[in-house]
Amino acid sequence: MTIKLQAIKEMLNADVLCGDNLLDTEVTCGFGCDLISDSLCFARPGCLLLTGLTNVQIIRLAEMVEARAIVFVRGKRPREDVIGLAREKNLPLLATDMFLFESCGILYQAGLRSF
Amino acid sequence: MKFQVQGMDFSRAGQAATKIKKALQLAGMDPATTRKAIIIAYEAEMNIVIHACHGSLTANITPRKVEIIADDEGPGIPDISLAMQEGYSTAPPHIREMGFGAGMGLPNIKKSADELDIRSEVNKGTRLWAVVFNN
Numbered sequence: 001m002t003i004k005l006q007a008i009k010e011m012l013n014a015d016v017l018c019g020d021n022l023l024d025t026e027v028t029c030g031f032g033c034d035l036i037s038d039s040l041c042f043a044r045p046g047c048l049l050l051t052g053l054t055n056v057q058i059i060r061l062a063e064m065v066e067a068r069a070i071v072f073v074r075g076k077r078p079r080e081d082v083i084g085l086a087r088e089k090n091l092p093l094l095a096t097d098m099f100l101f102e103s104c105g106i107l108y109q110a111g112l113r114s115f
Numbered sequence: 116m117k118f119q120v121q122g123m124d125f126s127r128a129g130q131a132a133t134k135i136k137k138a139l140q141l142a143g144m145d146p147a148t149t150r151k152a153i154i155i156a157y158e159a160e161m162n163i164v165i166h167a168c169h170g171s172l173t174a175n176i177t178p179r180k181v182e183i184i185a186d187d188e189g190p191g192i193p194d195i196s197l198a199m200q201e202g203y204s205t206a207p208p209h210i211r212e213m214g215f216g217a218g219m220g221l222p223n224i225k226k227s228a229d230e231l232d233i234r235s236e237v238n239k240g241t242r243l244w245a246v247v248f249n250n
Contacts, residue, residue, distance in 0.1 A: 036161075037219035040154055053214040060129035064136060064153055 001111040002026040005069055005092055008048065011106050012096040014071060018083050019092025027068045030112045032104040036061055043067060044115060050103050054078035059085045069093070073100045117173040120163040122189065125213070128164040132157035135174040135183075142176050145250040151227040152181040152247045158220040159185035159243050165210055166190065167240065178249060180229075185243040192235040199225060 006023040009016060016023070028046035033039045034053055043049060045066035051058060052074050059082060062070055069092040072078065077095055078086075086093050096103060116138060118131035135156045139149040156172060163170040163185060170187025192198050199221050206216025225231055228245035235241040 034214060035217045035219075036214040037158065037217050037223055039214075040157060041219075041223055051214075055213050056126060057129060057213060057215075060133060063133055064129070064157055 001113065002028050003048075003107070003110060003112055005048075005094070007110070008069075008071065008107065009094055011110060012071060012094070012098055012103050014094040014096040017072075017077070017093040017095055018087045019069070019090070022069075022090065022092045025068050025092060027112070029115055030104065030107050031067075031114060032073075032100050034100070040064060042114075048107070048112070050100055050107075052076045052100065054082060056082050056085060058082075059089065059091065062086075062091055063089055067091075071096060071103065073098060073103050116176075117171055118160075120160055120167075120170050120172055120187075122164060122166075122168045122170075122187075124164060128161060129157060131172045132160050135172075138174065138176060139181065142178075144176070144181065148181060148247055148249045152183060154227045155183045155224045155245045155247065158224050159183060159245075161215060162220055162241075162243075163187045163189075165206055165215060170240070180246050180248045183243075183245045183247075186240070187242075188240040191237040191239055192233070192241055193237050195233050195235060 005025045027048040030048045031043040032050035043065040049067045049070045072095040075097045136153045167187035167189030173184040175182040201222045202218040204216045204218035230246040232244045
């Protein structure tokens with residue numbers, strides 16, 4: 001099951017922080033987490049990362065695990081330097097006011113899984 | 116390949132592990148081997164950034180295996196067996212707020228490594244040596 005970022009943006013009522021031209025990107029799985037170590041161990045290549053972590057390390061982590069995009073939840077927004085790094089790496093960033101639980105639930109109902 | 120790592124430099128933290136990952140992919144390492152090696156490299160690098168004054172991260176890549184060595188100067192680990200327990204962390208609150216300090220770094224390194232040796236001296240530093248054999 002794959003879902004395009006455009007559809008995710010609509011389902012989560014999300015803003016696009018960077019990567020407007022990359023909304024055709026498809027994600028194959030999802031991983032919601034606020035812990036770096038767990039995300040490193042369990043997130044799979046091709047995933048959508050959902051998180052409330054907004055520091056620069058989440059961008060590095062996304063690159064390490066080959067995530068296709070990040071959704072910041074709970075109304076969190078990263079600083080401009082973090083968005084800039086994501087833009088350099090062609091990593092789309094979205095942001096929603098929904099909580100992590102709700103966001104993951106909506107995507108799960110839409111067919112997205114962890115693996 | 117060897118990289119210098121600076122304590123508390125979160126702007127560059129993870130860069131060494133990212134470069135090691137790229138090298139492993141260019142070398143055609145099995146993806147499962149690469150995944151284990153980068154878990155070790157990233158966690159080891161972050162341990163230097165979070166806990167040490169400065170250090171280095173080295174990766175020696177051969178067709179047969181990946182060797183990761185993390186050397187640092189810093190406070191050292193008083194009780195390595197305690198530090199290996201899942202959930203045990205000495206990270207301060209501002210580090211935990213960044214998503215670190217879950218106490219899973221060394222346990223994850225142990226799970227990912229085929230061979231592991233950690234030596235430490237209080238008030239001097241820590242040396243971690245890990246090997247992942249290529250499938």
